[in-house]
Amino acid sequence: MSLFVANAVFHGEHVGLRVAADGTIGALGAEVKPEHGEEVLDAAGAILVPPLVNGHTHAAMTLFRGSGGDLPLMPWLEERIWPIEAQLEPEDVYWGTRLACLEFIRSGTTRFWDMYWHPEATARAVADAGLRATIGAPFIDKGRDPGPIRGAARESLAMLEGLGDPIRASLAPHAIYTVSEESLRFLAELSAERDAPVQIHLSETAPEVEDCIAQTGLRPAAYLDRLGLLTERTLIAHGVWLDEDELALVAARGVTVVSNPAANMKLAVGKVFPYPAARAAGVRIGLGTDGAGSNDSLDLLADLKLFALAQRHAAADATAIKAADAWTIATGRAAPLLGATPLAPGAPADFLLLDPRTPELAIGDLAANLVYAADRTAVDTVVVAGKVLMRGGEQPERDEVVAKAAERATRLGL
Amino acid sequence: MSLFVANAVFHGEHVGLRVAADGTIGALGAEVKPEHGEEVLDAAGAILVPPLVNGHTHAAMTLFRGSGGDLPLMPWLEERIWPIEAQLEPEDVYWGTRLACLEFIRSGTTRFWDMYWHPEATARAVADAGLRATIGAPFIDKGRDPGPIRGAARESLAMLEGLGDPIRASLAPHAIYTVSEESLRFLAELSAERDAPVQIHLSETAPEVEDCIAQTGLRPAAYLDRLGLLTERTLIAHGVWLDEDELALVAARGVTVVSNPAANMKLAVGKVFPYPAARAAGVRIGLGTDGAGSNDSLDLLADLKLFALAQRHAAADATAIKAADAWTIATGRAAPLLGATPLAPGAPADFLLLDPRTPELAIGDLAANLVYAADRTAVDTVVVAGKVLMRGGEQPERDEVVAKAAERATRLGL
Numbered sequence: 163m164s165l166f167v168a169n170a171v172f173h174g175e176h177v178g179l180r181v182a183a184d185g186t187i188g189a190l191g192a193e194v195k196p197e198h199g200e201e202v203l204d205a206a207g208a209i210l211v212p213p214l215v216n217g218h219t220h221a222a223m224t225l226f227r228g229s230g231g232d233l234p235l236m237p238w239l240e241e242r243i244w245p246i247e248a249q250l251e252p253e254d255v256y257w258g259t260r261l262a263c264l265e266f267i268r269s270g271t272t273r274f275w276d277m278y279w280h281p282e283a284t285a286r287a288v289a290d291a292g293l294r295a296t297i298g299a300p301f302i303d304k305g306r307d308p309g310p311i312r313g314a315a316r317e318s319l320a321m322l323e324g325l326g327d328p329i330r331a332s333l334a335p336h337a338i339y340t341v342s343e344e345s346l347r348f349l350a351e352l353s354a355e356r357d358a359p360v361q362i363h364l365s366e367t368a369p370e371v372e373d374c375i376a377q378t379g380l381r382p383a384a385y386l387d388r389l390g391l392l393t394e395r396t397l398i399a400h401g402v403w404l405d406e407d408e409l410a411l412v413a414a415r416g417v418t419v420v421s422n423p424a425a426n427m428k429l430a431v432g433k434v435f436p437y438p439a440a441r442a443a444g445v446r447i448g449l450g451t452d453g454a455g456s457n458d459s460l461d462l463l464a465d466l467k468l469f470a471l472a473q474r475h476a477a478a479d480a481t482a483i484k485a486a487d488a489w490t491i492a493t494g495r496a497a498p499l500l501g502a503t504p505l506a507p508g509a510p511a512d513f514l515l516l517d518p519r520t521p522e523l524a525i526g527d528l529a530a531n532l533v534y535a536a537d538r539t540a541v542d543t544v545v546v547a548g549k550v551l552m553r554g555g556e557q558p559e560r561d562e563v564v565a566k567a568a569e570r571a572t573r574l575g576l
Numbered sequence: 577m578s579l580f581v582a583n584a585v586f587h588g589e590h591v592g593l594r595v596a597a598d599g600t601i602g603a604l605g606a607e608v609k610p611e612h613g614e615e616v617l618d619a620a621g622a623i624l625v626p627p628l629v630n631g632h633t634h635a636a637m638t639l640f641r642g643s644g645g646d647l648p649l650m651p652w653l654e655e656r657i658w659p660i661e662a663q664l665e666p667e668d669v670y671w672g673t674r675l676a677c678l679e680f681i682r683s684g685t686t687r688f689w690d691m692y693w694h695p696e697a698t699a700r701a702v703a704d705a706g707l708r709a710t711i712g713a714p715f716i717d718k719g720r721d722p723g724p725i726r727g728a729a730r731e732s733l734a735m736l737e738g739l740g741d742p743i744r745a746s747l748a749p750h751a752i753y754t755v756s757e758e759s760l761r762f763l764a765e766l767s768a769e770r771d772a773p774v775q776i777h778l779s780e781t782a783p784e785v786e787d788c789i790a791q792t793g794l795r796p797a798a799y800l801d802r803l804g805l806l807t808e809r810t811l812i813a814h815g816v817w818l819d820e821d822e823l824a825l826v827a828a829r830g831v832t833v834v835s836n837p838a839a840n841m842k843l844a845v846g847k848v849f850p851y852p853a854a855r856a857a858g859v860r861i862g863l864g865t866d867g868a869g870s871n872d873s874l875d876l877l878a879d880l881k882l883f884a885l886a887q888r889h890a891a892a893d894a895t896a897i898k899a900a901d902a903w904t905i906a907t908g909r910a911a912p913l914l915g916a917t918p919l920a921p922g923a924p925a926d927f928l929l930l931d932p933r934t935p936e937l938a939i940g941d942l943a944a945n946l947v948y949a950a951d952r953t954a955v956d957t958v959v960v961a962g963k964v965l966m967r968g969g970e971q972p973e974r975d976e977v978v979a980k981a982a983e984r985a986t987r988l989g990l
Contacts, residue, residue: 227949228940234894264935268953427885428948432892458949459936464878471841471882472889478846480648521678522873524978525985526642534842535641535872539682539953564938571939 164188165548166196170205170515172505177210181511185547189507203550208515208542209528214462215494215502216266216274217420218361218399218450221284221295222250222258224265225571226455235429243455246574247279254570255283261567262460263291264557269461269538270514272546273494273501275397275420275450277334277361281318285329292551294512296501297322298334298361301341301349308345315349319358328547330501332359335391338382339370343389350390359395359499362386365408366400367431383408392417397499399450401440402426402433409436409443418446418497423469424459425452434472438482446497463538466492470533486529515543578602579962580610584619584929586919591624595925599961603921617964622929622956623942628876629908629916630680630688631834632775632813632864635698635709636664636672638679639985640869649843657869660988661693668984669697675981676874677705678971683875683952684928686960687908687915689811689834689864691748691775695732699743706965708926710915711736712748712775715755715763722759729763733772742961744915746773749805752796753784757803764804773809773913776800779822780814781845797822806831811913813864815854816840816847823850823857832860832911837883838873839866848886852896860911877952880906884947900943929957 167179175192180200182188196202230242255278266274273294276284281299288295299318303311315333322331333349335341341349353360365371365382378385383404386392394416401419404412412419421435440447449469451460459465466488473483487496494502503509516523522535532540544552551557581593589606594614596602610616644656669692680688687708690698695713702709713732717725729747736745747763749755755763767774779785779796792799797818800806808830815833818826826833835849854861863883865874873879880902887897901910908916917923930937936949946954958966965971 224935225939227936228942228944231941231944231948232895232898238894261935261938268935424881424885427889428894430888430892430894430896432889434889454949458940458945459881459951461951464881464951467838467873467878468882468885471838474844475841475846475848475886478844480652480842480844481646482844484646519975519978521638521675521682521974521978522641524675524982525639525990526872527645528642530642530645531872534645535868537873537875537878537951560935561933564933564935568938576939 164200165550166200166202168196168202168204170208170210171518172210179210181548185511185549187505187507187509187511190505205515207518209518209523210505211514211516212493212495212502212505213272213512213514213544214270214492215448215500216271216450216460216462217397217418217448217494217500218422218452219262219274219276219460220278220453220455221262221274221276222255222278223453223455224261224460224567225254225258225574225576226453227458229455229576231428231458246576249574250279252280252283254574255280256287257563257567257570259284259287260291260563262454263287263293264560264563265460266293267291267544267551267557268541269463270541270544271462272512272544275361275500281322285322285325289328292546292549294328294501294546296330296332296359296361298332301333301335301345303342303345304340308342312345312348316352319352319356323356330359332361335360335362337363337370338374338385346386346389346391353393353395357395359397360391361397361399362391363400364398365403366426368403371403381405381408383411387411387415394499400426400435402431402435404436404440406439406443409440409445413444416446418448418499420448420450421469422450422452423472424465425456427472429456434476437473438477446499447491448494448497448500449492461538462492463541466533485527485533488533489529511548512546514541516540517542578614579964580614580616581929582610582616582618584622584624585932586624593624595962599925599963601919601921601923601925604919619929621932623932623937624919625928625930626907626909626916626919627686627926627928627958628684628906629862629914630685630864630874630876631811631832631862631908631914632836632866633676633688633690633874634692634867634869635676635688635690636669636692637867637869638675638874638981639668639672639988639990640867641872643869643990645842645872660990663988664693666694666697668988669694670701671977671981671984673698673701674705674977676868677701677707678974678977679874680707681705681958681965681971682955683877684955684958685876686926686958689775689914695736699736699739703742706960706963708742708915708960710744710746710773710775712746715747715749715759717756717759718754722756726759726762730766733766733770737770744773746775749774749776751777751784752788752799760800760803760805767807767809771809773811774805775811775813776805777814778812779817780840782817785817795819795822797825801825801829808913814840814849816845816849818850818854820853820857823854823859827858830860832862832913834862834864835883836864836866837886838879839870841886843870848890851887852891860913861905862908862911862914863906875952876906880947899941899947902947903943925962926960928955930954931956
């Protein structure tokens with residue numbers, strides 16, 4: 163039985179939306195009416211908007227939330243994160259990711275880019291939660307024998323490719339300071355061979371840039387370009403310290419850069435992503451939360467406000483970013499690689515219904531309110547591939563998922 | 577019939593809390609059990625915490641939300657705000673404030689400091705909503721005859737004083753650039769005479785500081801001190817550009833400074849409140865949202881995260897602020913003037929119950945999660961003076977208040 167959404171408001175007009183049997187949008191418009199036998203979801207004037215796309219996270223790190231967050235970066239990593247990550251089992255990653263998915267759904271995020279250990283467990287959690295994700299296993303080989311790691315990367319990619327919808331396989335070199343030049347070249351070739359996206363942390367801190375220049379004579383983006391890693395398949399997480407030449411280069415190569423304002427501010431990297439210059443250069447831009455260990459929420463709608471505020475603050479200019487542009491970025495529509503799909507017939511039936519009774523949406527411009535005033539409590543209904551994942555803010559699986567994730571955290575001593 | 581809260585968790589211990597007939601906490605502790613005939617609210621393991629105190633806002637400006645927010649400051653004020661403020665009626669202020677109160681309650685804020693036109697309407701809205709507020713009418717006399725304005729200020733103060741609980745009367749000189757030196761001296765004397773708090777915008781922008789120096793030879797805090805306006809009764813909103821000498825002075829005088837990170841970043845004033853230096857100097861510190869026209873939410877729990885992130889970012893130091901200290905500030909317990917009361921017998925029965933099933937509170941340290949991970953959806957129950965204002969996140973008056981405020985905004989052309 164197909165789903166029919168009646169009485170939704172889309173661009174100010176009352177519309178009907180029919181989900182086709184294959185989970186795509188069958189029809190959408192003011193003239194679209196329910197037929198006999200259709201399951202009708204009465205939106206009651208709810209606002210139909212596209213879902214958010216989280217361009218960078220480590221979903222299972224919900225397990226590390228609220229732990230050591232007052233520490234500086236290196237003691238936090240060395241004392242809290244790495245010793246515990248060494249003990250991670252697939253079931254830890256599964257339940258940590260399920261908890262993350264619960265939070266993604268609650269905040270209107272239906273698609274995310276993930277880089278974490280045990281990616282098969284992440285993929286299973288994403289499928290069980292009904293979401294969509296581009297997943298890659300972190301690749302780290304500095305100080306180790308790269309041969310087996312490359313073999314594992316190829317196998318991991320093939321495994322993820324084999325899963326098909328809702329999983330998209332990617333490669334995930336961790337960073338230029340943790341992956342050898344030879345392996346970065348290998349991953350560039352593998353990406354081209356398999357037409358696989360590549361996600362990498364880049365230009366997050368000033369020392370990373372300084373070390374790159376000292377070791378290669380190039381700034382990070384130019385270094386990646388020399389290795390063949392700057393392409394339309396590449397997603398750079400952070401890009402805080404990209405200079406104007408690098409922004410022009412990543413724009414020319416069609417690279418996507420994902421800003422993670424909460425993590426950058428929490429880890430105190432000293433600067434924010436240079437959005438005005440990136441926009442001027444024509445860079446494809448996305449927004450991410452990063453992992454819950456360094457945010458610590460996974461609420462992209464909250465971070466959308468933070469992104470806009472941080473840009474206005476950094477530029478000391480209240481016109482540094484328009485609300486409508488910020489909303490476009492958070493919904494993944496400023497960077498095709500992110501995978502956002504349009505609200506149009508033939509596209510996947512992925513959408514949100516916003517509660518029209520939300521106090522913060524009652525007065526003023528919708529885009530401005532979505533960025534600066536409303537929060538995830540406005541998200542009433544979340545639909546992915548025509549399946550209703552949340553309705554009235556209720557998530558039936560919540561208590562079980564929270565309890566299981568908390569058990570796994572306890573097991574790990576978190 | 578008195579209210580008894582059973583099975584709440586307070587500092588990790590299961591407790592009972594009895595509300596006395598006068599709305600204070602009658603008893604609180606592990607050994608406190610309900611008696612026959614008491615109305616029992618089963619907290620079911622909910623976490624008992626103090627409510628938040630919003631140290632600076634213009635509540636009725638919910639009417640201006642989502643309007644002109646992409647404009648620079650002066651066109652925004654001159655084209656959007658001032659022409660409409662000139663047409664405000666008390667009923668506009670009443671319903672705008674009711675909408676604000678709805679949002680304060682939803683985010684766990686039970687007490688706020690307000691500066692706005694038609695303060696009698698604000699006071700009525702606060703009382704009807706069941707909240708507490710310190711209220712002052714804005715005082716502006718530059719370019720006008722100060723005599724009648726001073727008379728009105730004295731009358732307005734007396735009117736607000738006459739209201740008694742839950743309203744606290746204050747004086748509210750708008751700023752040093754909108755109030756004459758003579759009137760600032762007058763208000764200092766009136767504050768001393770009536771033992772009335774004074775709230776004033778100070779050191780929000782760099783031009784304000786430069787103009788003050790040019791006109792008086794003094795930086796803003798020193799200028800206020802010369803006029804007798806720096807006392808334990810004084811609340812400074814913003815204080816972004818206070819330098820080390822000024823911080824030492826306001827600390828010595830026992831002044832409270834309220835940081836408004838969202839508004840400062842949105843209006844792009846170029847800097848954030850210098851928290852590390854203020855803490856080192858011993859300044860009394862609070863947190864505020866400012867008005868919804870320049871934020872645009874009134875969610876202090878969200879701004880608590882922003883405050884901490886902005887401080888870590890500005891200092892380029894992840895240890896710039898501890899989560900527990902940030903939580904203390906947001907709950908008004910770092911500045912006695914703000915009016916926060918302890919969770920202890922004899923104090924007003926004002927408290928929150930946080931849903932223990934909240935995903936973002938399941939793993940890790942409570943204070944860290946309250947600052948960085950959880951949002952207002954964690955706030956299940958809000959109690960003020962022993963009265964339950966919200967339970968299970970439900971606010972029965974929501975739809976009516978939202979509709980009435982939206983009507984008033986429409987009337988004003990917003």
